[in-house]
Amino acid sequence: MAEIALLGTALLFGGMVLYAFGFAAFIFSALPADAAGPVIRRAFPHFYLFVLAAAVLAGVFATPVDRPSALVLAAVAASTVLARQVLMPAVNAATDAGNARRFKALHGLSVLLTLAHIGAAGVVILRLAGA
Structure with a gap:
């Protein structure tokens, strides 16, 4: 059980890091801004489903094995549901309305949440690895 929890959390951590620092950055460097935005918008719901599934599974x-780690992963899963169902639509609505100030604030919140999820997964990895 501990090994599967560790591998599942490592998958969660790696997937979030790859998406946040690899995929999104690549899309914005490879495509013009008017094309990159819609691609990212279509990808985010899938990203959140991945985070939700990986956090629940792990x-x-x-x-x-480690109840505190399970609680941290449950918090990641719960906040991911809120991000997907509430925060992401609000970010999209701000973009569609041309409200740059609101977009920046909401996007900043989503970035902070993703960084918190990455940090939380890192803590769980260290706990499960016995560090």
């Missing part, structure tokens, strides 16, 4: 396997 949390289920972490529960019998």
Whole structure:
């Protein structure tokens, strides 16, 4: 169980890092801004589903091994639902309305949330690895 929880959390951590610092940056460097925005917008719902599924799966396997880690992963999953269902539509609405100030604030919040998720997954990895 511990090994599966560790691998699941590592998948969560790696996937979030790859998306946040690899995929999104690549899309904006490879495509013009007017094309990159819609691609990212279409990709984000899938990203959030990945984070949700990986956090839940890792949390289920972490529960019998390390309850605090399971609770952290549950918090990641719960906040991901809010990000996907509330924050992401608000960011998109601000973009569609041309409200740059609101977009910057909401996008900044989504970036901070993703960084918090990455940090939380890193902490869980260290706990499960016995560091």
